[in-house]
Amino acid sequence: DTGVSQNPRHKITKRGQNVTFRCDPISEHNRLYWYRQTLGQGPEFLTYFQNEAQLEKSRLLSDRFSAERPKGSFSTLEIQRTEQGDSAMYLCASSLIGEGRAEAFFGQGTRLTVV
Amino acid sequence: RKEVEQDPGPFNVPEGATVAFNCTYSNSASQSFFWYRQDCRKEPKLLMSVYSSGNEDGRFTAQLNRASQYISLLIRDSKLSDSATYLCASGNTPLVFGKGTRLSVIA
Numbered sequence: 001d002t003g004v005s006q007n008p009r010h011k012i013t014k015r016g017q018n019v020t021f022r023c024d025p026i027s028e029h030n031r032l033y034w035y036r037q038t039l040g041q042g043p044e045f046l047t048y049f050q051n052e053a054q055l056e057k058s059r060l061l062s063d064r065f066s067a068e069r070p071k072g073s074f075s076t077l078e079i080q081r082t083e084q085g086d087s088a089m090y091l092c093a094s095s096l097i098g099e100g101r102a103e104a105f106f107g108q109g110t111r112l113t114v115v
Numbered sequence: 116r117k118e119v120e121q122d123p124g125p126f127n128v129p130e131g132a133t134v135a136f137n138c139t140y141s142n143s144a145s146q147s148f149f150w151y152r153q154d155c156r157k158e159p160k161l162l163m164s165v166y167s168s169g170n171e172d173g174r175f176t177a178q179l180n181r182a183s184q185y186i187s188l189l190i191r192d193s194k195l196s197d198s199a200t201y202l203c204a205s206g207n208t209p210l211v212f213g214k215g216t217r218l219s220v221i222a
Contacts, residue, residue, distance in 0.1 A: 033209055042119075042202050042212035043159065056209065091158060097208070101166075102147040104210055106158040 002026060004107035006092050012113045013082055020078045021110045025094030032075050033104060034067055035091040036060065043091055043106075049075060050097070082114045118142055121203050121213035129221055132193050136216045138203030139185045148186045150177055151202040153215065159202055163188070193220045 005024040013019050025032045031050050035043035047057045051072040069075040089111050093104040121138045128134045151159035163170050169178040176189040200215040
């Protein structure tokens with residue numbers, strides 16, 4: 001499968017615990033995005049990388065959230081001291097920027113439930 | 116004003132009907148526009164890209180009106196399998212999404 005891959009697919013955690021999600025983008029894609037989606041809403045942008053550089057972070061990304069893409073390949077999103085409001089679907093997407101095209105392709109997401 | 120706005124619906128249409136959704140955007144500098152389809156509890160899947168005035172793919176037609184800052188999606192001959200939420204996205208990087216329009220096609 002050459003699509004975007006996310007792990008785990010589901011995560012249930014107790015409030016206050018730390019969680020880490022992984023995203024493996026489409027191999028030739030140079031941009032990787034993290035979004036969060038809650039019921040009835042569209043995906044909300046969190047942050048994105050071009051290769052290993054984190055180029056933009058949303059105001060939604062509090063200091064409890066950190067993302068890395070150490071070698072410009074896979075990325076991790078860590079949430080520290082989880083809160084019930086963090087419960088959401090965390091979506092990763094990747095794209096190949098060039099020749100004026102910007103299509104982003106999503107992984108299946110990690111559904112986080114904080115109890 | 117939200118950067119991308121969509122009518123949430125739901126749009127309930129009979130099989131075979133033609134249905135159209137509009138999406139307005141506020142960033143006049145946006146160069147890229149997309150329609151994604153999202154099934155319940157699944158990830159968004161790219162349906163169509165719109166870079167110029169419009170795009171057509173089978174039963175689906177997307178049009179861009181830069182003067183009025185909206186894009187539309189037209190679905191002809193609706194199928195039961197078209198039932199989903201349709202997300203509009205605009206922007207260069209990153210994409211900004213609307214909340215989606217829910218479509219139910221009824222037999």
